[in-house]
Amino acid sequence: MSAINELRRPRGPQRGARQQNKAAFLFLLPWFVGLFGITIGPMLASLFLSFTDYNLLQPPELSGFDNWTRMLHDERLHKSLRVTFTYVLVSIPLQLALALGLALLLDKGVRGLSFYRSVFYLPSLIGGSVAIAVLWRTVFGTDGLVNDALAIIGIQGQGWISEPGTALSTLVVLNVWTFGSPMVIFLAGLRQVPTSLYEAASVDGANRWRQFVSITLPLLTPIIFFNLVLQIIHAFQTFTQAFVVSGGRGGPADSTLFYSLYLYERGFGHFDMGYASALAWLLLIIVAVFTAINFWASKYWVFYND
Structure with missing residues (x-):
């Protein structure tokens, strides 16, 4: 034993x-x-x-599927979806284009690169804060800095925040302004592109634009894809800016009624937590669908070294 x-x-x-x-x-x-x-x-x-x-x-x-069927007839929900989709589809391409453009400029060996990188990254850290949203509402107000600058060149300004046609645009600009995080990621990706490829292209007579289109852009597609997925998910969850700028109501005329803001209003404004929970799961489904579409489409435009 x-x-x-x-x-x-x-x-x-x-x-x-x-x-x-x-x-x-x-x-x-x-x-x-x-x-x-x-x-x-x-x-x-x-x-x-x-x-x-x-x-x-x-x-x-x-209550069974009452909350889910209720969504089919909720006009404010449909409005919030239109506002959110417009915000995502307009602001994300502009933000990534600006981030990539600045990353290309900083990749040229600018003196004081660490300083500029820190300054440009700062908006990503504070862009979602209440303080910046309050500042944004002031800057685009009737007596704000934007109208003061337009008055110098003889243009009559307006209340950009209080006009339904321009209120959402100010939030799009705010999101584009928070380009720092994708810019730093783009800059890191640019540093991984072999310089020998540019040297060979120069010998073959390729100009800067041809080098960007044929070398830089294809090799950066994994980074573009990564930034695209992250920023879309982040944009769908935007809440603070719209809440502060619109006073928590999504105005004027529901022009800044983001999906997350409407969800908050139903849950904590009207104490309709059952419906708000259904809205939260609908948001999860929407984000999952967008992410799945991006992953499916990536095989057609994202190129890896292998």
Whole structure:
């Protein structure tokens, strides 16, 4: 029996591996607690609430698919979707184009590169803050800096924030202004392009534009794809800027009624948490669909070294 027990007893390396696994699980325990307690748990709770009638004050009552069918006839929801899609489809291409253009300029060996990189990255850090949103509302107000600058050249300004036709445009400009994060990623990607390719292209007589189109842009497509996915997800979740600029109502005339702002209004303004939970899951589905489309389309325009 002693010989059998000796065979069953873990060897030294096996015992050490088990101890390492226990230590690894111990260090991962806070992450698992956060994953299930802060992420997965609330997600499952919101999924359940999306099939209930819940006003935060009384226990939820099952209502089946009422919240989901209600979306088909919710005109303000449809308006918020149009506003959000317009914001995403207009601001993201402009933001990435500006970020890539500045990255190309900074990649030319500008003196004080670290300083400019920090300055240009700063808007990405503070662009989503309440302070910047308040500043933006002031700058584009009737007596704001934009109208003061237009008055110098003899142009009569207007209340850019208070006009339905221009209110959303000011938020598009604000999102474009937060180009720092994708710019830094583009700059890192440009540093990975082999200089030998440019030298060979120059020998063949290719000008700067041809080098950009034939070398730089194809090799940057993985970086463009990465920035595109991240910025689209971020844009769909935009809330603070629209809330502060519109006073929390999405005005004027619902021209800045972003989807997340309407979701907040239904959940915490009207205490319609069941419907708000359904809206949250619809947003998740929309973002997932956009992400899936990007991944599907990437095989046609994203090129990897291998």
